[in-house]
Amino acid sequence: MSEIVKIALIGLGTVGTGVARVLLEESERLTRRCGKQIKLAKVVVRDKSRPRHIDLPDEMVTDNLQDVLDDESIQIAVQLIGGINPAKDYMERLLDSGKHVVSANKALLCEHGEELFSRAREQGRTIAFEAAVAGGVPIIHVLSQAMVGNQITSIEAILNGTSNFILSEMFLGGRDYADVLREAQELGYAEADPALDVDGTDAAQKLGLLTQLAFGTKVSLDQFPRQGIDKLPLEDLLYADELGYSVRLIAVARLLNEQLEMHVQPTLVQLDKPLAQVSGVNNMVALEGDVVGKTWYSGYGAGQNPTASAVIADLVDTVAGRSDLIFPFMDLWSDRPARKVLPAEEIRRRYYMRFSVLDQPHTFAEMADILGRNQISLASIIQHETPESPEANGESRQIVPVVIMTHMTTEGRIRAASAELAELKSICPDPVIMPVLD
Amino acid sequence: MSEIVKIALIGLGTVGTGVARVLLEESERLTRRCGKQIKLAKVVVRDKSRPRHIDLPDEMVTDNLQDVLDDESIQIAVQLIGGINPAKDYMERLLDSGKHVVSANKALLCEHGEELFSRAREQGRTIAFEAAVAGGVPIIHVLSQAMVGNQITSIEAILNGTSNFILSEMFLGGRDYADVLREAQELGYAEADPALDVDGTDAAQKLGLLTQLAFGTKVSLDQFPRQGIDKLPLEDLLYADELGYSVRLIAVARLLNEQLEMHVQPTLVQLDKPLAQVSGVNNMVALEGDVVGKTWYSGYGAGQNPTASAVIADLVDTVAGRSDLIFPFMDLWSDRPARKVLPAEEIRRRYYMRFSVLDQPHTFAEMADILGRNQISLASIIQHETPESPEANGESRQIVPVVIMTHMTTEGRIRAASAELAELKSICPDPVIMPVLD
Ligand SMILES: NC(=O)c1ccc[n+]([C@@H]2O[C@H](COP(=O)([O-])OP(=O)(O)OC[C@H]3O[C@@H](n4cnc5c(N)ncnc54)[C@H](OP(=O)(O)O)[C@@H]3O)[C@@H](O)[C@H]2O)c1
Ligand SMILES: NC(=O)c1ccc[n+]([C@@H]2O[C@H](COP(=O)([O-])OP(=O)(O)OC[C@H]3O[C@@H](n4cnc5c(N)ncnc54)[C@H](OP(=O)(O)O)[C@@H]3O)[C@@H](O)[C@H]2O)c1
Numbered sequence: 075m076s077e078i079v080k081i082a083l084i085g086l087g088t089v090g091t092g093v094a095r096v097l098l099e100e101s102e103r104l105t106r107r108c109g110k111q112i113k114l115a116k117v118v119v120r121d122k123s124r125p126r127h128i129d130l131p132d133e134m135v136t137d138n139l140q141d142v143l144d145d146e147s148i149q150i151a152v153q154l155i156g157g158i159n160p161a162k163d164y165m166e167r168l169l170d171s172g173k174h175v176v177s178a179n180k181a182l183l184c185e186h187g188e189e190l191f192s193r194a195r196e197q198g199r200t201i202a203f204e205a206a207v208a209g210g211v212p213i214i215h216v217l218s219q220a221m222v223g224n225q226i227t228s229i230e231a232i233l234n235g236t237s238n239f240i241l242s243e244m245f246l247g248g249r250d251y252a253d254v255l256r257e258a259q260e261l262g263y264a265e266a267d268p269a270l271d272v273d274g275t276d277a278a279q280k281l282g283l284l285t286q287l288a289f290g291t292k293v294s295l296d297q298f299p300r301q302g303i304d305k306l307p308l309e310d311l312l313y314a315d316e317l318g319y320s321v322r323l324i325a326v327a328r329l330l331n332e333q334l335e336m337h338v339q340p341t342l343v344q345l346d347k348p349l350a351q352v353s354g355v356n357n358m359v360a361l362e363g364d365v366v367g368k369t370w371y372s373g374y375g376a377g378q379n380p381t382a383s384a385v386i387a388d389l390v391d392t393v394a395g396r397s398d399l400i401f402p403f404m405d406l407w408s409d410r411p412a413r414k415v416l417p418a419e420e421i422r423r424r425y426y427m428r429f430s431v432l433d434q435p436h437t438f439a440e441m442a443d444i445l446g447r448n449q450i451s452l453a454s455i456i457q458h459e460t461p462e463s464p465e466a467n468g469e470s471r472q473i474v475p476v477v478i479m480t481h482m483t484t485e486g487r488i489r490a491a492s493a494e495l496a497e498l499k500s501i502c503p504d505p506v507i508m509p510v511l512d
Numbered sequence: 513m514s515e516i517v518k519i520a521l522i523g524l525g526t527v528g529t530g531v532a533r534v535l536l537e538e539s540e541r542l543t544r545r546c547g548k549q550i551k552l553a554k555v556v557v558r559d560k561s562r563p564r565h566i567d568l569p570d571e572m573v574t575d576n577l578q579d580v581l582d583d584e585s586i587q588i589a590v591q592l593i594g595g596i597n598p599a600k601d602y603m604e605r606l607l608d609s610g611k612h613v614v615s616a617n618k619a620l621l622c623e624h625g626e627e628l629f630s631r632a633r634e635q636g637r638t639i640a641f642e643a644a645v646a647g648g649v650p651i652i653h654v655l656s657q658a659m660v661g662n663q664i665t666s667i668e669a670i671l672n673g674t675s676n677f678i679l680s681e682m683f684l685g686g687r688d689y690a691d692v693l694r695e696a697q698e699l700g701y702a703e704a705d706p707a708l709d710v711d712g713t714d715a716a717q718k719l720g721l722l723t724q725l726a727f728g729t730k731v732s733l734d735q736f737p738r739q740g741i742d743k744l745p746l747e748d749l750l751y752a753d754e755l756g757y758s759v760r761l762i763a764v765a766r767l768l769n770e771q772l773e774m775h776v777q778p779t780l781v782q783l784d785k786p787l788a789q790v791s792g793v794n795n796m797v798a799l800e801g802d803v804v805g806k807t808w809y810s811g812y813g814a815g816q817n818p819t820a821s822a823v824i825a826d827l828v829d830t831v832a833g834r835s836d837l838i839f840p841f842m843d844l845w846s847d848r849p850a851r852k853v854l855p856a857e858e859i860r861r862r863y864y865m866r867f868s869v870l871d872q873p874h875t876f877a878e879m880a881d882i883l884g885r886n887q888i889s890l891a892s893i894i895q896h897e898t899p900e901s902p903e904a905n906g907e908s909r910q911i912v913p914v915v916i917m918t919h920m921t922t923e924g925r926i927r928a929a930s931a932e933l934a935e936l937k938s939i940c941p942d943p944v945i946m947p948v949l950d
Contacts, residue, residue, distance in 0.1 A: 096661055104661070107660040210807060215653060219650075219825060221821070222546070223534055223821045351789060365534060365817050365824070366818050367811065367817065367818055368811060368812075369649060369650075370808070373804065373805065374806075374807075379804065382661070383801065383804035386660065387658045394837050399834045403544070403832065
């Protein structure tokens with residue numbers, strides 16, 4: 075008879091239900107893989123009366139966290155509630171009462187990870203959080219174990235499945251943003267309030283966690299450029315394709331002369347690169363290490379089962395005692411000096427820009443002059459011929475799109491030029507500007 | 513002052529030199545990541561007088577394994593010599609003398625893994641072997657930790673970097689096999705005797721190891737179809753492309769009605785699938801689990817540094833004590849009944865076939881008749897028009913290629929039809945036949 079380890083589940087929503095199902099249905103499998111029997115002892119929910127998609131004995135379910143805190147026989151808490159409150163308070167109380175914690179909450183760990191990780195360490199407990207980043211893709215295991223021989227030099231990643239689904243469906247179906255967003259919500263990919271998904275916040279939180287692990291540096295979200303896909307017209311996906319690129323919401327953290335370059339932005343990726351080929355709700359992380367070179371990891375970035383797979387891996391690590399030998403050596407409390415984050419203005423890339431300009435003499439000369447004075451040199455320009463408009467009396471005055479690809483330049487110059495261009499009467503406000511991943 | 517763990521390196525060739533360099537140059541990094549100081553105490557080579565690409569104190573290097581066996585202060589041996597003899601004997605003696613072992617030797621572990629793993633287990637020692645499969649891609653960590661919640665249902669992989677380099681260079685450069693093989697050897701990708709790389713043996717050995725971990729079943733190489741890329745003409749890569757496929761050396765192990773379907777063959781892969789896009793010496797493993805769904809892992813499949821990265825990860829796991837909590841739970845000594853391997857004849861796929869036929873009346877009817885009688889139905893046919901040959905007096909008698917894509921059929925029917933077709937006078941011997949990965 076193998077030893078029994080009692081655990082509690084805090085939260086029985088999308089992910090919690092998936093985890094409970096694996097625990098109940100695959101208990102033989104899990105016992106074989108950690109030598110101990112994992113027994114689900116308590117489940118904490120907010121509303122006990124809500125119907126559930128899983129059958130649990132009544133006495134197992136409670137709406138009172140204290141029932142778990144008071145039960146010393148429960149060694150591990152799998153906490154699967156979102157947001158900061160009461161998730162933070164719960165996690166602290168669980169750690170203080172001596173439980174190891176498994177969590178999927180990237181918002182909480184990105185914002186309050188430092189305190190929580192330290193608290194766990196002081197209590198001699200562990201926090202495992204594979205499911206917080208990239209769903210079923212085991213990037214935390216990779217960073218904290220498989221890549222220990224390396225200094226990671228670059229992370230380039232697609233970390234938000236909803237955004238990637240929207241971008242790939244817009245392009246493939248020739249559909250607009252609002253239309254595809256609705257479908258994503260119907261399919262359960264996007265939340266009822268999808269703001270954090272599509273405005274880049276969710277991807278930035280995940281990048282924050284990866285950055286801490288890979289570079290031993292805690293970076294807050296306001297320290298790097300962040301932009302979502304929520305204002306992106308279909309038109310630009312089509313122009314990008316014409317130029318040989320796919321548009322993806324790319325999160326980047328890389329070392330550049332010992333500084334950290336970071337950003338989360340809709341980005342042009344050359345069509346033959348692996349990141350350009352990730353479609354639907356998949357995520358991908360491209361990791362470069364100074365010993366291993368470049369490696370890629372991909373799979374479903376969210377969803378009940380992929381996320382449950384990641385939670386179970388952490389739980390089994392914790393039951394087997396492995397988390398005790400992984401967590402203390404993660405780069406979460408580096409005593410080395412934090413790396414400086416490269417100021418946004420100094421980030422060097424190529425850029426895609428689309429302006430809507432009044433088709434009249436001299437407009438292009440004015441634009442080119444502003445770009446030139448800001449030392450932005452142009453690599454290519456697309457302006458498709460538009461039909462002459464008969465009313466215009468030979469002087470056509472239509473609004474026409476002009477698409478420009480720049481040579482290498484800096485975010486600072488692009489911002490300065492944009493400000494000047496916004497003053498021109500012959501150019502409509504709100505040009506679309508996206509960097510290129512090289 | 514952190515605890516010191518003494519280790520020995522057995523073999524200082526390509527990989528060994530890479531490992532020694534990381535140990536010496538990145539000792540601070542490694543100490544931080546396992547809490548102990550790893551001290552390279554002894555290096556065993558065959559020929560002490562050979563010049564080395566790394567500077568080591570004379571007294572560290574020996575040509576006598578006994579020096580390591582006798583030194584009780586050495587806790588871990590990193591064994592990086594290839595082949596079976598004396599590698600097997602060495603590993604047994606190292607385990608018997610109480611050392612943990614890290615190895616990259618897939619040939620040895622595929623052929624004698626069962627005995628060696630059991631021996632380690634009896635001695636309370638561990639064998640870690642991340643570097644034995646897919647170089648820098650941490651697929652062993654993924655299978656033994658990150659995917660523990662899953663029953664793996666399918667492995668589809670590119671596991672031999674040399675073969676993949678040759679196939680992608682042949683296609684991209686329009687070059688023939690012999691020409692690219694020479695380049696691969698010059699670049700150090702292919703060994704002086706590249707037979708095991710290009711005939712599919714190396715990939716099959718790696719698939720054998722993955723199969724054991726994923727399905728708890730030891731399969732010997734003669735139990736499944738294995739074919740290399742060493743006889744593949746450029747022509748077929750071009751026809752495949754015309755049909756929308758890329759040719760890759762694909763290793764497959766998947767569950768089909770509780771049986772194991774396995775094969776290593778040059779295979780047509782649809783151009784938009786991730787496996788089709790792997791180029792150069794990269795490897796990729798596509799893993800499907802019953803909880804996580806499909807996930808992909810890729811990176812350099814061989815080479816000094818990528819392989820060293822994998823060895824170091826295992827070494828750090830072993831030093832940190834994690835291997836003690838991973839190795840015993842790997843599916844290496846399943847007491848469950850082994851899964852049956854699906855007989856080759858019953859493997860169901862679509863197939864690509866190219867015949868060289870004498871361009872005369874009735875040839876095609878004869879071919880079609882044989883295929884039809886073997887219940888192979890045709891999905892598409894390519895026969896490009898050839899110029900009429902003037903000498904042929906209207907009856908052209910050239911040899912022309914006919915390319916056929918079949919509908920789903922079995923390996924058994926394909927083999928039966930091939931045998932009959934070989935009898936036809938109007939068809940040249942040795943058609944090219946490759947399965948399609950669906
Ligand atoms: N869904 C995904 O695909 C996914 C992927 C990766 C990571 N995650 C993360 O996983 C976590 C859980 O996500 P989810 O999608 O499973 O959320 P969810 O479906 O909204 O479920 C949340 C659960 O937490 C419970 N809960 C909320 N507040 C509580 C409180 N004060 N006390 C007790 N229980 C409380 C809810 O109880 P009631 O059922 O009674 O309301 C519900 O069962 C989040 O941090 C999320 O970011 C989710
Ligand atoms: N190369 C790769 O990219 C790669 C990738 C993955 C896995 N692997 C595996 O890693 C292992 C090592 O490969 P490698 O490429 O490093 O091989 P290698 O360059 O041929 O080096 C072999 C080393 O083993 C030593 N050696 C051989 N027989 C010995 C003996 N009887 N006693 C003591 N030392 C002996 C040799 O000593 P001398 O130097 O004195 O001759 C040499 O240093 C193999 O199992 C291989 O399959 C290699």
